[in-house]
Amino acid sequence: MKTVYSSFTEIDKRLRILNLQREIDREALNLQLKQAKTSLYPPKTVKAMLELLPVFLLPYIKKRWFSKKKKLHE
Structure with missing residues (x-):
């Protein structure tokens, strides 16, 4: 137009x-x-990663820990 x-x-x-x-x-x-x-400044990036760490790492640790306990009791 x-x-x-x-x-x-x-x-x-x-x-x-x-x-x-x-x-x-x-x-x-x-x-x-x-x-x-x-937002990409390293301290903020590291802080964000540390905040997400428990979300992903704790379930993995729990799973491994409980699987080792089960093997010990068998």
């Missing part, structure tokens, strides 16, 4: 709007980049 402009002021207005949208998008991208950098 082509837009037909009737004056240069309309063109200038549209160009200003597009320029502002581009600046907003650039700032949003910069913000997302900063957020990604902080």
